[in-house]
Amino acid sequence: SYVLTQPPSVSVAPGKTARITCGGNNFGSTSVHWYQQKPGQAPVLVIYYDTDRPSGIPERFSGSKSGNTATLTISRVEAGDEADYSCQVWDSSSDHRVFGGGTKLTVL
Amino acid sequence: EVQLVESGGGVVRPGGSLRLSCVASGFRFDDFGMSWVRQAPGKGLEWVSVINWNGGSTNYGDSVKGRFTISRDNAKNSLYLEMNSLKAEDTALYHCARDWGHYFDFWGRGILVTVSS
Numbered sequence: 001s002y003v004l005t006q007p008p009s010v011s012v013a014p015g016k017t018a019r020i021t022c023g024g025n026n027f028g029s030t031s032v033h034w035y036q037q038k039p040g041q042a043p044v045l046v047i048y049y050d051t052d053r054p055s056g057i058p059e060r061f062s063g064s065k066s067g068n069t070a071t072l073t074i075s076r077v078e079a080g081d082e083a084d085y086s087c088q089v090w091d092s093s094s095d096h097r098v099f100g101g102g103t104k105l106t107v108l
Numbered sequence: 109e110v111q112l113v114e115s116g117g118g119v120v121r122p123g124g125s126l127r128l129s130c131v132a133s134g135f136r137f138d139d140f141g142m143s144w145v146r147q148a149p150g151k152g153l154e155w156v157s158v159i160n161w162n163g164g165s166t167n168y169g170d171s172v173k174g175r176f177t178i179s180r181d182n183a184k185n186s187l188y189l190e191m192n193s194l195k196a197e198d199t200a201l202y203h204c205a206r207d208w209g210h211y212f213d214f215w216g217r218g219i220l221v222t223v224s225s
Contacts, residue, residue, distance in 0.1 A: 033211040035153070042112075042203065042215040043145075043153070054213065086153050090210035095167045097143065097155035097210060 002030070002091050004100035011106045018074040020103045022087030025068060030089045032070035034063060037102075038083045046085075047072060074105070082107045110134040112204050112216035119222045124194050130187040130204030130216055138162065138182040141207040144189050146200035147218070154200075157189065158207055171197075194223045 005023040012018040034047040047063035087100040116128040144156040157178040177190040205212035
């Protein structure tokens with residue numbers, strides 16, 4: 001089964017680039033999805049299938065995956081990007097969905 | 109506009125039961141699988157259960173298997189989660205989410221379940 005590891009927190013200054021990592025095992029056989037969650041709001045899908053961006057999500061949000069690490073990159077960070085970000089995969093062997101522990105992005 | 113609205117939460121004693129509901133609108137409900145995802149206070153997201161488009165296939169996370177039952181009524185555009193033998197560690201905000209390609213493209217705002225004596 002998958003265990004996804006995220007850093008608890010990442011801090012970045014406005015206008016800079018934030019990179020949030022998600023470590024796992026056997027990422028080659030699954031895709032990684034990313035969600036943004038602001039306090040009191042429903043989570044929002046920001047990246048699916050490693051690199052795809054849903055309509056309405058700014059191009060500043062991008063995803064990548066290399067080896068056993070997936071990365072959510074937020075360019076030109078804005079104050080409104082401050083939120084919790086979680087990665088998620090599908091474990092095909094069990095048909096379970098698995099989340100990482102989440103990363104709190106703080107905009108300084 | 110896709111909308112998912114949960115209801116049925118509340119305070120329940122350990123060992124008790126509760127039934128959550130989620131009403132969907134803005135899309136053809138019976139074209140999609142649906143999931144429940146929860147978030148305990150101060151914790152990350154945890155997937156709870158999934159049901160396919162017609163209710164013929166279901167699956168559960170290890171922490172709830174045997175205690176929770178997911179179901180749906182496509183005629184009512186509704187998703188349900190029957191929760192039995194509730195434990196303190198089931199205390200969480202429960203979200204329903206549209207399950208598309210094994211990820212969640214739309215979420216409800218969630219409903220709070222508190223298990224406490």
